[in-house]
Every structure is written in C-alpha cells, then in structure tokens.
Amino acid sequence: MERLAGAYRACLLVVAVVLVLGAFARVGWREVGRLFSEDGEGGVELVLMHWSGGGGQQEDDIVEASIRAFEERNPGVRVKRINPGDSGQYFTKLQTMMAAGEPPDIFYMDFGRMAPFAEAGQLEKLDAWFDAEAAGDDPDALPVDDFFAPAVDAFRLRDGRMGEGPLYGVPKDFTTVGIYWNRDLFDRAGATHPTDDWTWDDFAEAGRRIDALEGVTGAELVTWPFVLRGYLWSRDAGVVGEGGDFDELRLADDRTVTALRELRDWRFGDEGFLARAEAEGIDPGSLFLSGRIGMVGPFGRWVVPSYRSIEDFEWDFAPLPAGEARANVIATIAWSMSSRSEHPEEAWRLLKWLTGPESQDAQSRLGLAIPTLRSVAESDAFVDPSVPPRNDRAYLDAVDVARVPPWPIDPAFQDQFQRTLDVALRTGGDVDEQVAAFDAWWAARQASPLAPTRSFPRMPWGVIGLVIAAVVAGLGLLKWIWLARTRPESDLARREERAGWFMVMPWVLGFVFFMLGPIVLSLLLSLARWKGIDTLDTAEYVGIGNYREILVGDPTFIRSLQVTAYYAILAVPLGQVFALLAAVILNSRLRGVEAFRAAWYLPSVLAGVGMAVLWTWVFRSDGGLMNSLLEPMLEPFGLRPPEWFQADASWAGPPAFAIMNLWLVGGSMLIYLAGLRNIPREVLEAADIDGARPLSRFVRVTLPMLSPVILFNGIMAIIGSFQVFTQAFVMTGGGPGDDTRFYVLYLYNQAFDWYEMGYGSALAWLLLVVVLVLTALVLRVGGSRVHYEGMRA
C-alpha cells in the first residue's frame, strides 16, 4: 500500500514536471527557432501592424494580399501581420509594444498622432533611405517627388513643428475634405448647386433653404480639430501665433473669434440650420444616408464606400467652401518604420513596396482615400466617373490649396482644443469665454514645472532595483528566521508545512507578478514622467512633481473630482434605495419571481459598451425616450426637459449617469436579496403579531437587521461610483467641456491620450487616498448604527 502511494506520487510529479517544462520549451523554442531561421536559412521575419478602419475586412484583405506579393518577390523574408482592430485599439497595442521594447518593424501612423512617437525617437528618419536610392541606380527606386507633396510633408517634424524637417513616414493614401450634398434636396429647396468655387455664404444660403423644408435638416458640420483648422484657414484665421509658433499661441484673435462665432450661430443662432448629431452621439457620416439632411461634412474620401450604397437619392461632393481665402486640409496615414528594427534593409524594402504603385493601385480600388502617388491618383483606379461621386477631380484639385495642420508635439493640445471649443460649437456655449479658457489653459501648461519642454534626470532604476532587492532579501531573511524559530518538531508537520507552501505557491506567484509588481511599479511611476511609448529606462524622475501639479495646478483634476462627487452623491443613495426596493419586491413569494430576478440581474452582466450606446439614444435631448416621457410631465409647468449631455450637461450630465446606474444595481440587489433571506422569518412574524404594520416592520425590524449589508453595499457603491469610466468614455468622452469628465476618465485621458503615464499613476494613487478617506468616514459615521447582532451566526 505504502509503495503504491509512493509510485502514484512519483507519477504525478513526473507528469507535472513534463507539463511545466513542456510549456517553457514551447515558448523558448519559438525564440530559439527565430534565431536559427535567421542564421541558418537566411530568413528574416518582419512584423507589420495596421488597423482596418472604414475599410473593414476589405482593407484587411488588401494588406494581406500586398504582403503575400512582397514575400513572393523577396524570398527569405517573412512578414507577420498584426491587426488589432480599430485605430483606438491599434494605438494602445502599438504603445504597449514600444514600451516593451519590441515595436513592429512597419506600421500605420496617423498624421495627427505622429509627433509624440517621432519625438520619442521611435520612428526611423526616412530621408537618408530615399537619398541613398536616388544616388544609386536601383530600377525599383521610388523618388519621394513622385508623391503628393502636402501628404508627404504631413510626416515631417522638426523642433516641435510639423511640415518641415526629417521625414518619419511615407503616406499610403490621403484625402482632402469637402461637403457631401444631396442633389434631390437641393432641387426640392431650389438651392443653387455647389460649384468648385462656392463660398461659406453659398453654403449657409443653401443650408437655410433646405432647412426650411418639412422634416429635413439643412446640414451637419463636424468640428473635429483638423477640420476646424481647415475652416479657420478658409476664413483667413488660424490658431498659431505670429511666428508660426505654438509657444506664443493665442486663439483670442479677432478673425478667429469672428469665424468661430459665425460657425456657432449656424447651429445655435435664430436662423440655425445645422444638425446637432455629434453632440447627440449620432455618427454624422451615417446621418447623410437617411436622405433627410442637405449637406454633411467636411469629410474626406472615407465616407464614399458607404455612400455608394445610396439608391434613394443622388449625391455629389463639393470642395470645402471658400471664405476670405480658399483652403483645405489633408488627412493622411503613412507607413512608418521603427527606428528599433533589427532588419532595416528588409523593412525599407517592405515599406517601399507597400507605398509603391502596385500596392497603392490595389488599395485605391477601395475608394476610401486618394493614392499618394500622383501617377496612381490620376489613373482610372481612382478617377472613375462611372460611380459616384462624379466630382472625383475636386479631391485632387483641392490639393493645391491644402495643407496639413501642424500641431504642437504635446498631444494634450489637440484634445483640449477640441474639448474647449466644443462647448461653444457643439452645445452653444459662449465663444469668447471658451477661447479665453483655452488660451489660459495653454499658457498655464507652458508655464507648468512639468511642461513638456523641461527635462528631468532619468529614473535611477538601478538604485531602485537594488533597494527593492534589498527589501525582498531582508523580508526573506526575516521569514527564514521566523520559520527556523517556529520550525515544527515532527517530521510529518514539516512535510505538511512544505506541502502547504507548495500548494499556495501558484497564488503567491500570481499575486507577486500580476498584482504586487504592477502596484509597486505604478507607485514608482507616479514619481516619474514617462510617456509609455518607449521603454521604461526613458522615464524621468520628477519627485513629487506630479502630485504637486495635480493638487495646485490642475483645474481639470478639481473639476473631475467635482463631477465624480456630484455623481456619487446622487448615484449611491439612489442606487441603494432602488436596489433595496427591488430586492424587497423580488423577495416576495410571487409566481414567476425567479424570471424577474434574472431579468433584474441581466443588465449587470451585459457588456458595458453596448449598454452605453443604448442609453445614448435614451438620453438624446431631441426625441430620446427619456425626454419624450418627461416633456408632457413638465409642459404644464412651463418647463422643458434638460439637454442631458449638451447645453445642460454641467448640472444634468452626472444625474443622467446616476439614472443609468439604476440599471446596473443587479449586483447590489442580489446581495440585499441574500441579506433579506438571512433575516429569520420568526422575527418578522413576531413583529407582525406585535402589531407592526408592514412599513413599520420594514423600518424597525428589517432595516436594522439588514444594516451590515447596507453598510457593505454602500461602501462598495461609493468605491464603484468613483471608478465610473465606461459609460462616460463611450457616451460623452467627458464632454461637453469637462462636464462629464469623471475622475477615472481623466486619469485615462492623461495616461493614454496625452501619454502622461506618471501623471496618470499619481492620479490613481490620489484616488486611492480619496476612496480610503471616504470609506473610513463612512465606517466611522455608519459603523455605530450597524447592528451585527442581526447576522445569523
């Protein structure tokens, strides 16, 4: 018997060892295999990463086909393709790969997000490669002059200014922007068709005429930052300071303010004819498909594939209207090469192939954008009068007046620019106020001790590593001493102890590597400035700089705390009362109550994003479910329901989220239900017999006996309400302005949109402090009112 058990144990051990070693070997073999395939067979593996935005599966297929064609022509080079999905996921993935020190060799780069990556030294400078080719006699050479110059210039950057300097990417395609218009509606309204030299006055005139038609909106004009820059140029206004420098930037310029005011009044003025699609969370591009809007834009070429499915009306494209000047902007995406690539020669060949005539020809068939090679753009691969829009030439003609809007390297600029101006342009706030607010914000950011232009010493990772190692060693020693002193006497007890340690090891290791490690790292990072788009060794040590900046110099921090606290004050009591009432109702012995219970809990397990989209429709200020219900109730008092996420967002936004939160109380409800079930039935019956009415019984017996559960749920709800993120991220993005910028959303903005990982970490630790203080407060105040006697032993 004894021997059998021993054999059994030995077998188990062998199996476990084989499994673990096998897993390691599998991973290790991949690395080893990579080494051998390079040296042994002369093979090279390149990693390529891209996203598929408007092009969807088609874009995925085209890139795949291009790569296979490249591999055929370049034996010995294999390309591994990664497509994480849309551009949002793409940049998170790219950021992570770069931070890990393993960036892809070749990847998509958006012109608007290039600067931080170039600045971090992640992007290869391509001029030398072009020059080397021009000097040689390579028949496949691709002169840089063959490309549309404005598109190429979009990927030049020097001293924080775009448009000149070294080249960081070769544009694969680009687009100018303009207005898509519904020919049928123009004819019905008797409006003059847009021409290639139409003006903003023509635009407004047509818009008003079409708006006068029954059930039709005049136009929708999006105000994305780069589009807005195009509009301002066409009004002979800009956002850059006199010297073309962002340092001395002032929006508060007469021409800029006048142009913005006019744009605002097209939507909110007495004769406003612009829709409010974007502010309502409706995709303005797809609005056009309904056939109930005269004009949409300014959009580039990317909407064309979906508009080609329109059968109910005729449509066409017109260039951006002219104001005081004729102007246009370029949106473009390039293939960039990693400066850390281990196979630059092969990577360059791939980049050249992907931007070469054959690949561009294939890609332009998609119709999403204009090929960047002049020869391809002029060919019938792009200009095809047989399919709409007829006016293909307008995209190309606009190139002569088009520029790439330069942005400062600081990614916060573009974000804040949109945020601030949207308050005026999307929700009807005051233009002058917002302009002043933006100027003040930028000036403060320039003057901040943490301004991007200032540099700090590197993080002393070596020293930190030594300290951590010393601490770990010290703790280990203490533990060992302690173990030695309390060492069990018997052999059996010692074996049991060893087995115990062995069995908790998976958890301990998981905790150390996946919980404790990140926690310590984030604490260290909160003392640093690190962009998160380069390896950790580039982090700079700023001491308590992040904390000081947050606490004394960051109005958005204060605002986000206010928004979150406002939300918490509403959402926590409301949600708890709601959850408790639901639990009481569902606790009754009704027929089919199980189905109701499931239904109540269901929203809590549904995907947050999908729910958020759903609620966007509910809270739409015009025709949304909520306001359709409220309107008849408020009308007798001469009141109007609020524009939840638009003009009234500063006071109605957080409550809207609190209302939404009621949908998610299933978890709390379940805990209350369990608590109610735990109250002995006899005690409630005793109260019945003692003469308590149902309400009195609930207040005097049920509630006190439930008080420990209420305290628990309350604290969890407070913590949860300070972590609201998904709904706001999806529904409002924090806007308008900062009216729904919840704390964690702001944290995310800092860390992942503005590449301020250190600042984000500091925000996270401050949140911990806030939550700890609140919890302690609640425990102190509420603890004495809690009757733990009610809990069954």
Added chain:
Amino acid sequence: MASVTLESIGKIYPGGVRAVEGVDLHIADGEFVVLVGPSGCGKSTTLRMVAGLEDISEGTLRIGDRVVNEVAARDRDVAMVFQNYALYPHLDVRRNLSFGLERRRRKLGLSRADIAGRVEKTATSLGIDSLLDRFPRQLSGGQRQRVAVGRALVRDPAVFLLDEPLSNLDARLRVETRAELRVLHRRLEATMLYVTHDQEEAMSLGDRLVVMHEGHVQQVGSPMDVYRCPVNRFVASFVGSPAMNMLEGGIVDGDRGPVFKVSSGGEITLPPIEHRGPAVLGLRPESIGFEPEATGRGPLVEIDAVERYGDRGDAWLRLVDGGGQERLVHRGSAVDLPAEGLRVRLGALEEGIHVFESGSNGRRLGPEPL
C-alpha cells in the same frame, strides 16, 4: 381574555398538500389547551392559523365572538412565544418588551410612562428586571426564553400562543420552566394554546390535550382521560412513556369471562368486554405483572435487560414463542424488578388493559374505563 373557536378548520398549501383538515375545537376563556402530536401532524400549522401567520383555507376561526379569518395577525390581539424565541436581536431587552406596546400606543391610549411601568412590572414578575439593558446575544438560553415570554405577557393579549417554547432548553431547565408556566397560567387565568411534540410536557401542562396525527384531531380531553382511555392505537402509543405495549391476537370466551389469546401463544384474562374475534391488546408498562413459568397461563417472556432509575425502573422483555422478536416493556418499583435472564409468564393488571380493533390505527373497543 377570550375564548377561541375553530370550526372545520383546514389548511391546503399551494400545490394541493393538505396539512390540516376538519379541526373542530373550542378553547374556553382562561383554558390551557395543548396541541400535541409527532412532527408533521399539523399542530404548528393550526397554531399559526390561529396567530394569523398562515391563511385559513377552510372553516371559521373565532376569537371571542369575532370571526377573524380575514383579520391580520396584528389585529387579532394574540401574543406568541416562538420556539427559537425570535427576539429582536438589534433591540435591548427593554425595547424587545416594549415593542408591541409602542406599536399600539395610540390605540391603547398609553403614555410612554405607562409602557415603561408595564415593562418594569412584567420584567420583575419574571425575574429579568436586571437584564433590561442587555441585548439578546448577551443572554443565556433560559433568559432569552423568559424575555420571549415577557414580550407576550406585557401585551396582556386575549390569547397566548406558545410554539414549542421549551424545546430549546436543557432537560433540567425545561422541567423547571414547565412548572413556572403552569403557575403563570393559574395567576393570569389567560387563554393559552400551546404546541409541543413532547407528550410528557403536554400531559403536565394542559387543562386539555388535543392529540393530532396526519392533519386530523385524534382525541380531545383532559390529560388523564386521554391516558386512561385513548380512542385509538395511535393515541394509545403516543401518550405515555414508555409507550404502550401492543400484542396481536383474538378474544375468545374463557372459563371466567373473555380471554385474550396472544397469537404467539399464551392468554390473558380480560375484564368484561363485548367484542369477540381478532383484536390488539394494549398494556401500559406499569400494569404488566408476572407469574411463575410453571403456574401462569400468560405468554412466556424472557427478561432481556433491566434499567433502574432510583426508585423506579424498566424491564425489557422478549416473547419467547413466535420467533422471539417482539419486545415489551414493564415499568415498576426498582426493588421489584425481575432479574435479567429470568423466564416468567406475563400477566396484567385490569386497569392497564386496552383492546383495539386490529389494523394499524384501530379504534378502542373497551373495556369501559374504571
């Protein structure tokens, strides 16, 4: 105080399960009635219907002259002591006692001082006045039980309902408290309906017993009536401890009147009885007697085991004939018990003899009680 009248009361649970059927019972004002029966017999359900904690499916319930079928528990003016006491764990003893009065303060026209006075008085009478500021978790089982009784007492209700209030106490305390309850009842002259599964408790407490089995009332009567003259085999074996011995057989005419012939052999002379033919003979353990093996005519038994508890004791007997599996028990004075291993013949004292119809729950056929 008030009387309670149950007329054809029945309870049918959703799903058609019948817990109680056709209970007729009149509890006079000031009477102490005990519902007794094995678990699942419907006694607790009946009590809960009187309390208003269960809907009444059939029949009419009156408290005093008022039909209360549709009256909520809080308006029936009853008080209840629960098996696990059901004290409000979040309230101290004082507030546990005053809870019911506070709820009816306006209706009864009581001032807060009145309530405080009544609570003090009740607490003093039960000897728990020193515990008034404690919480239930700080009390022993016996103290909790007193508080539970106090909570009913302080209300001065029309009817007291007690649902196995002693079963969570240890044996010694149970016996003491039993007597106290009896004294309390005499002092209050209150109407009390008491549920228990312990026949000894039922016998010692009740003015009258209501023996229930499978949702039906089997017998109603004073404890001694029920003991002396059980109406059927169920009541006979349920009431009395140790349980009544049962012997299968038949009644024939003997030399000096009717004789019971035990199936496995032997006969026992009966008092006058009309029935002849198959029957079951019930013998109370204390009415079993013995005759020498040689001279007696009763069934031959062997003394298996003898247990003595001070002055009294039990002897466990086995019928020697007929497979020797049937067991009987004799209770008697400790000094008179036969020795273990002895073979004797069974006899019976006349007053402990009962004859039932054969069958699992046969009716009592006689003899007439003395």
